[in-house]
Amino acid sequence: MSRLIAFLLLLISSLVQAAPVDVHGARLWIAPDQTQLVIDADAVVDHKIFPLENPDRLVIDIPQARLAGKLPLAEAQDLLVKGVRSGVLDNGDLRLVLDLKQPVRAKSDLLEPNERYGYRLVVDMTPQAGATVTEQGTSPLPGKPGGKAADSMRDLVIAIDPGHGGEDPGAIGTHGTKEKDITLDIARKLASLINKETGMRAVLMRTGITTLACTSGFS
Numbered sequence: 001m002s003r004l005i006a007f008l009l010l011l012i013s014s015l016v017q018a019a020p021v022d023v024h025g026a027r028l029w030i031a032p033d034q035t036q037l038v039i040d041a042d043a044v045v046d047h048k049i050f051p052l053e054n055p056d057r058l059v060i061d062i063p064q065a066r067l068a069g070k071l072p073l074a075e076a077q078d079l080l081v082k083g084v085r086s087g088v089l090d091n092g093d094l095r096l097v098l099d100l101k102q103p104v105r106a107k108s109d110l111l112e113p114n115e116r117y118g119y120r121l122v123v124d125m126t127p128q129a130g131a132t133v134t135e136q137g138t139s140p141l142p143g144k145p146g147g148k149a150a151d152s153m154r155d156l157v158i159a160i161d162p163g164h165g166g167e168d169p170g171a172i173g174t175h176g177t178k179e180k181d182i183t184l185d186i187a188r189k190l191a192s193l194i195n196k197e198t199g200m201r202a203v204l205m206r207t208g209i210t211t212l213a214c215t216s217g218f219s
Helices: 002-018 179-195
Strands: 021-031 034-041 048-052 057-062 065-070 081-088 094-100 104-111 119-127 131-134 137-140 156-160 200-204
Touching: 021 081, 034 081, 048 104, 057 119, 065 094, 156 179, 179 200
Parallel strands: 021 065, 156 200
Antiparallel strands: 021 034, 034 119, 048 057, 057 094, 081 094, 104 119, 131 137
């Protein structure tokens, strides 16, 4: 009898582990210096992220997952992402591909469900080091090859990252104050102090978030 119970428990565990994760869709959020992709799922998402070149792409592989919703269309004002598409690998894993306008640095974070959203995989993308965002794409930082002469005087650029952004409010105070608003306000005041110093220039990694419409992005 005990062997039968153990077998049934093992069988149930195997079935639970084999159940695919449903990806309900994704959303893009853009800011002047970064783009954020939020992937909604019904369970914790295992994933692997890696870049590809020629052309520039960012690949997100999600094992044992299936796309059950829509992907977003990138907007023209997004300076990093020009498209989002999906496919299924030979082993059945879900692959999301972000077609890029320029190389990016990416970091991911898993968020637990809250009052409004379920499980989320958040991928933050910023331009690679050595480049700054422009409306045409990237341009070299002053003093780098292709910019000003290496021996010319230039400001010290200090990046300030307020964190959070998008739909993630961070901690919420008793009166509804959101952590992401407080960190942004502090970052702006710090940037103001830095900009008053000779030879120093502050760059905010987040100055605000704009929500983009979510429609089918498969191509």
